[in-house]
Amino acid sequence: MIAIPVARIIARFVVFADLTGEDLLDPDVAVEMMEVLGAQLEALEKGFLRELVDAFAVIAAEYSGEAQEVVRNIAHSFYLEEALAADDPVRLAELEALRDARD
Amino acid sequence: MVQISGSSERNAFSRWLRTGKVPSARGPDGLELKFNPWHDPADGRFTFAGAGRREGSSEAHAPSARNDRAPSAGNRDTSRTSTPPKAEVPRARPLAGNDRKSVERRSAKAQSTRIPGLRPDDQPNPVAEFVGGVGQGLYDVGEETVAGVRAALTTNPVTTVRDAGRGIASMIDTAIAAEDTPARVQISCAADAATNASARDIGRATGSVAGNVALAVAPGAALSKVSALRSLRIARPRTTYDPPQIGWVKETLKPDEPWTAYNDSATGARPGQAPTLMRTMPDGSKRPVKFDGRQGEYVIDRKWGVRDAPHARAQLLRQSQVLAQHRLIGTWEVPTPVQRAKAVKLLKKMKVTNIKVRVIKP
Numbered sequence A: 001m002i003a004i005p006v007a008r009i010i011a012r013f014v015v016f017a018d019l020t021g022e023d024l025l026d027p028d029v030a031v032e033m034m035e036v037l038g039a040q041l042e043a044l045e046k047g048f049l050r051e052l053v054d055a056f057a058v059i060a061a062e063y064s065g066e067a068q069e070v071v072r073n074i075a076h077s078f079y080l081e082e083a084l085a086a087d088d089p090v091r092l093a094e095l096e097a098l099r100d101a102r103d
Numbered sequence B: 001m002v003q004i005s006g007s008s009e010r011n012a013f014s015r016w017l018r019t020g021k022v023p024s025a026r027g028p029d030g031l032e033l034k035f036n037p038w039h040d041p042a043d044g045r046f047t048f049a050g051a052g053r054r055e056g057s058s059e060a061h062a063p064s065a066r067n068d069r070a071p072s073a074g075n076r077d078t079s080r081t082s083t084p085p086k087a088e089v090p091r092a093r094p095l096a097g098n099d100r101k102s103v104e105r106r107s108a109k110a111q112s113t114r115i116p117g118l119r120p121d122d123q124p125n126p127v128a129e130f131v132g133g134v135g136q137g138l139y140d141v142g143e144e145t146v147a148g149v150r151a152a153l154t155t156n157p158v159t160t161v162r163d164a165g166r167g168i169a170s171m172i173d174t175a176i177a178a179e180d181t182p183a184r185v186q187i188s189c190a191a192d193a194a195t196n197a198s199a200r201d202i203g204r205a206t207g208s209v210a211g212n213v214a215l216a217v218a219p220g221a222a223l224s225k226v227s228a229l230r231s232l233r234i235a236r237p238r239t240t241y242d243p244p245q246i247g248w249v250k251e252t253l254k255p256d257e258p259w260t261a262y263n264d265s266a267t268g269a270r271p272g273q274a275p276t277l278m279r280t281m282p283d284g285s286k287r288p289v290k291f292d293g294r295q296g297e298y299v300i301d302r303k304w305g306v307r308d309a310p311h312a313r314a315q316l317l318r319q320s321q322v323l324a325q326h327r328l329i330g331t332w333e334v335p336t337p338v339q340r341a342k343a344v345k346l347l348k349k350m351k352v353t354n355i356k357v358r359v360i361k362p
Helices: A003-019 A027-042 A046-062 A065-072 A080-084 A089-102 B006-019 B065-069 B108-112 B126-154 B161-192 B199-217 B220-233 B258-264 B310-325 B337-349
Strands: B247-250 B273-280 B286-290 B293-295 B298-302 B329-334 B355-359
Touching (some): A003 A046, A027 A046, A027 A080, A046 A065, A080 A089, B247 B286, B273 B310, B286 B310, B310 B355, B329 B337, B337 B355
Parallel strands (some): B298 B329, B329 B355
Antiparallel strands (some): B273 B286, B293 B298
16 A cells, blocks of 8 residues: 555655645745645646545554544545545535635 | 894884994893784784784884884894794794694694784785785795705815705705605695684795695705715725735646646736735734735635635635735635535634635636
8 A cells, every 4th residue: 555655655755745834834825835835736637635534543553632633624624525536526525515614 | 022223223213224233222130121012902912923012112003024024122132034923922832843833833823813803904905915825835845944054065064065055965965855745744744724824824825835845845856966975974085005915836736737837827916836825813013815816806816626625724714814805805716516515614613704616717
């Protein structure tokens, strides 16, 4: 399973960008890098992206506290489930309803 | 009643001719003294001019248009342009509108006190009285209008054209707005008192109503345009602000990536640099907020992808705040409608209204 180590690399990168203070990392630069990362993840092959999404839920247990929450929410914050269901309007509607309910 | 010698009368009349003013007569206690020659013979009480009997040094006089306009030597408050002398008793009920000089002042009640057995030579000519009354009513309306315009032009502390126009418009609007009520009241009162009112009273009411209607209807279009100047009252001078100080910082993205090219192609962007606005923090310190371009009052931030995460939401709030501080509007430019839908939803969720979203294809 190559997805697990790749998910760890991505997770470490996301945790760094999201949790580093403004004094060390420009917040606008961090957001911009995350936007680029999200676009690259959406561009991945759907099967591998599916494995990655499932891997994030697995490796989240390796983190604690706020970092664990960040890793667990990677798929949600990058709209990865929506990217996987891009051709399924019913699934998209369901995901939208779940997102609204979560907010 | 004040008895004044013939010499005093002549002096007062001469002074009135020269100055238009008559000095007030004062009693020993300093109180102002007035003279009203009109009395009701039945009970001796004062009446309005033209009602009852006129008493004086000579025989009783019939009321006429002339003695209505000309000052009496004893009437100390009368000027050449003033209205007929006001009766003291009985006091007329005030009108609902602005026209205090309407026929009601010589109300039906006052007219009802007229003695039926008055001598025929005391009765005025009805036709002459009616014509005189019409003229007087028109005169009153015109006088009020001219006086109002003059006051607006001469008494305003700031004599700019705008303020003058505002004063004129206010006065004319008041006249137009009051036109209905006085006319209705006057007609109603005239109808009630028709049986008792004199020909002069009816003529005056007719003239007053005709004058008000002519003032409101005939030049209506022009007046409405002048009246529109009243809207200037709520117009405030637009505050001018200094243009926002745009700073530029170096961007660290790899230059040959598609998202880098997308960001650099924003309107007003500089390759390898990002425009920034300085955000004033609550403690007074300033921190830059990055964007990608600027077009007029719109600051552009291009987003290759939209993310719904705490950092992204914080950036959204930072941008909204700095835009509000600089009185600017933000625009997010995204590459696809899917990203636009995400952005719109995120903005709505965060209740940000000064950032718009549009699709700009790479």
